[in-house]
């Protein structure tokens with residue numbers, strides 16, 4: 001077995017506990033069903049490209065992106081725990097390189113992200129199936145979004161975990177950053193109709209791009225804006241991944 | 254061929270020199286003890302040899318491989334138990350051994366057998382289902398050391414493996430290590446417990462302030478640095494001993510209570526003979542006599558003290 005596969009196997013074993021899986025499923029379900037139906041009274045219809053969506057369909061697709069982002073917290077937690085419990089050093093005196101360690105975290109996050117996306121798609125499907133327009137772009141777009149989103153947010157979580165010393169700091173900062181991403185984005189509500197400052201802020205947030213690409217795939221609406229968003233997502237993921245790798249390989253032992 | 258061979262190996266942190274140009278030669282199939290006071294540079298040396306950190310100077314060859322240009326090749330062939338604890342908090346004891354074997358690409362069937370073997374060798378059977386997070390410090394250390402034997406290796410680095418272990422766990426570990434050396438393993442070992450080094454090691458190096466100040470077998474170290482012995486003689490009656498013995502050379506004599514004479518000498522055999530002769534010819538009987546052999550601990554203390562001076 002290849003080194004990276006062995007490390008991914010280990011990463012999955014240590015991080016997939018009951019608590020995490022439940023959190024990973026329950027929290028988006030609460031948003032989809034509770035928020036989805038509660039806010040329908042306030043937000044009836046959401047314009048999306050050439051069609052209008054019901055709010056529950058809108059939020060269910062938003063939750064796919066939200067869930068991909070959430071699952072990348074794992075990458076930060078793995079690195080953080082490995083440093084705290086001495087496993088980072090132990091792995092690096094083993095038959096592995098730092099690059100393999102980093103890549104294994106990215107793959108772990110990618111796998112969890114993809115599975116989460118599939119899960120939420122399955123759960124949310126009854127809510128948006130009426131408006132779904134599958135075409136040949138659907139699967140590639142959703143997979144592209146899952147992978148670049150995993151790398152991008154996984155890198156952010158990794159960067160935070162290499163920069164911090166105390167565990168309180170780690171939890172507070174990572175939760176604050178991700179909370180900001182979640183609520184200042186188009187995951188929960190559309191940019192149209194939001195105050196101009198907020199809707200501008202939405203587009204300084206990678207989760208917005210991630211969610212837009214997922215929706216473009218599921219509702220079959222692809223245009224120049226979506227293509228631009230994909231390019232930005234790809235470049236952002238590449239840059240953040242390089243920074244994370246650099247920081248991790250500079251980490252003093 | 255040597256398993257470990259370094260020349261002028263150095264590591265500096267800014268202006269501070271943690272390891273200062275050390276030359277080491279460790280033969281295959283031997284247990285090499287690496288001793289030194291706190292902060293001497295033992296762990297730093299071990300991190301250099303295991304390629305965890307890069308040196309700032311010098312050469313090192315591990316198992317015939319240039320460890321500076323091919324660190325990964327070296328790491329594939331060595332085992333390392335660092336001084337710092339390391340564990341998977343969420344896994345059970347047996348699962349963490351199993352997964353560690355998997356990480357080293359050990360075949361599943363062999364893994365299973367080794368887990369059982371190590372659980373019993375390290376007295377972990379009763380706690381095999383416990384999570385590492387819930388273990389005591391000493392139990393966790395045992396798991397950490399046991400885990401390293403999940404995979405095959407040619408050279409094993411142990412940085413104070415017995416720290417925190419109780420006497421029977423410690424003895425068990427030392428004997429386990431001895432048995433592995435019989436099978437051809439080479440071991441690089443640091444400890445602060447000198448009896449341990451004496452019991453286990455074929456060769457010993459003492460490091461202080463980043464420099465090696467002595468290397469030899471425990472026996473030779475004693476011969477070189479531990480020639481001075483302490484002799485205590487308990488005599489029956491208080492006579493004018495000090496004037497009787499004043500002519501004896503090459504020693505320091507203390508007359509504690511008048512009936513106990515303490516003699517320190519590096520020519521203890523000769524000095525003892527002379528004293529006994531004088532006592533006998535003056536009709537003084539010896540009630541008790543003891544010669545305190547020099548322990549490695551005393552040598553350690555004196556060698557380190559000399560190098561600090």
Ligand SMILES: Nc1ncnc2c1ncn2[C@@H]1O[C@H](COP(=O)(O)OP(=O)(O)OP(=O)(O)O)[C@@H](O)[C@H]1O
Nearest residue numbers: 253266269271289290291292293294295296297298
């Ligand atoms: N990352 C670092 N930055 C600066 N100084 C360091 C660093 N790591 C170690 N040192 C210094 O190098 C010296 C040697 O440390 P080392 O850990 O090798 O000691 P040691 O012999 O293992 O001691 P102990 O018996 O306490 O384990 C110490 O003075 C330590 O403060």
Ligand SMILES: [Mg+2]
Nearest residue numbers: 295296297336
């Ligand atoms: Mg040390």
